[in-house]
Amino acid sequence: MTLPYLLLDIDGVLIPFPAADGSTPPTHVRHTVLPTGRHPDAPVPIWLDPSHGPLLTDLLASGLVTPVWCTSWRKDATTIIGPLLGLPDFPYLDLPRPQITTSHPDGYLWKRDHVDAWLGRAPAVWIDDDFTALDHAWAAERTARGHSTLLVQPDPYVGLQPQHVAAVASWAPSRVLPEVGESVNSAAVMG
Numbered sequence: 001m002t003l004p005y006l007l008l009d010i011d012g013v014l015i016p017f018p019a020a021d022g023s024t025p026p027t028h029v030r031h032t033v034l035p036t037g038r039h040p041d042a043p044v045p046i047w048l049d050p051s052h053g054p055l056l057t058d059l060l061a062s063g064l065v066t067p068v069w070c071t072s073w074r075k076d077a078t079t080i081i082g083p084l085l086g087l088p089d090f091p092y093l094d095l096p097r098p099q100i101t102t103s104h105p106d107g108y109l110w111k112r113d114h115v116d117a118w119l120g121r122a123p124a125v126w127i128d129d130d131f132t133a134l135d136h137a138w139a140a141e142r143t144a145r146g147h148s149t150l151l152v153q154p155d156p157y158v159g160l161q162p163q164h165v166a167a168v169a170s171w172a173p174s175r176v177l178p179e180v181g182e183s184v185n186s187a188a189v190m191g
Contacts, residue, residue, distance in 0.1 A: 003063070004123035004148065004172050007070035007093070007115060008056075010081055012129030012156030015046045019157055027051065028159075031084055035076045046081075052160055053085035059165050060088060064172035068093055070111060070126065093118060108134035116142075123148040125168050129156035 011017070018024055028047035035044060060067055069077035069092035077092050095114055103110055109130050116138070124147075126139075131153050139149040150171050152164050 002122065003066045004125055005119065006059075006065035006067045006168065006172075007124055007126040007128070008067060009126075009128040009130075010069070010071040010073045010077060013127055013154055013160050014048060014052055014081060014085070016159040017156045025049070025158060033076075033080050033084075035073070035080065048081070048084055049159065050085070053087055055160075055162060055165050056085070056087055059169060060090075062169065064169060065125065070095070070115060070128070072097075103130045104132055108132050108138065112138060119147070121147045125150040125152060125171060127152040127154065127160065127164060127168070129154050129159075 008014075016024055016028060024047040027049045029050060031046050031048060032043045033046055034040060038044065056067075059065065067090040069082075069090065071077050071092070072095065073081060074092055074094060078089055081087075082089065093115065095111060098105075098110055100110055109128065109132065111128070112135055115124075115126065126149070128151070131151050136151060139151045142149040150168070152167055154160050154164055
């Protein structure tokens with residue numbers, strides 16, 4: 001069986017953006033990290049919710065999705081963020097480093113073209129805080145073409161919530177595709 005991909009962002013999803021007064025959700029714990037390329041004298045403070053580790057680990061252990069980091073943290077997602085949350089190791093999408101001043105230089109999330117090419121026809125659920133109406137239209141078009149796509153968009157000041165993971169868990173089972181030559185009950189893969 002081919003499982004749907006779970007594309008997981010970090011900023012605004014696992015690391016909430018501070019509110020106007022500089023506060024972060026009380027559920028999140030401060031960590032000081034040193035991303036790749038940063039000078040040792042310039043670490044970065046981040047806030048992570050310790051409950052996200054078990055929440056996501058349970059989803060991944062269910063075998064419903066194949067996780068892939070889809071974040072500007074790139075490899076640091078696997079070497080910094082994942083370990084801090086106790087997540088199992090999983091790959092990252094090696095996104096380019098565009099010279100842009102907005103997340104939506106063409107009216108939609110800059111990652112989307114790279115994700116679309118990488119996914120091909122695979123089903124996917126993508127959790128990111130920064131989608132626009134054009135991204136939602138893209139997901140609807142992919143789904144209409146038979147490539148099931150679900151976008152989950154947390155509030156960037158709150159981040160991932162249990163109901164977001166529940167939405168993934170309820171969506172994913174009907175999106176599992178049979179391998180070539182594998183027979184399955186067609187009712188199990190409809191939707």
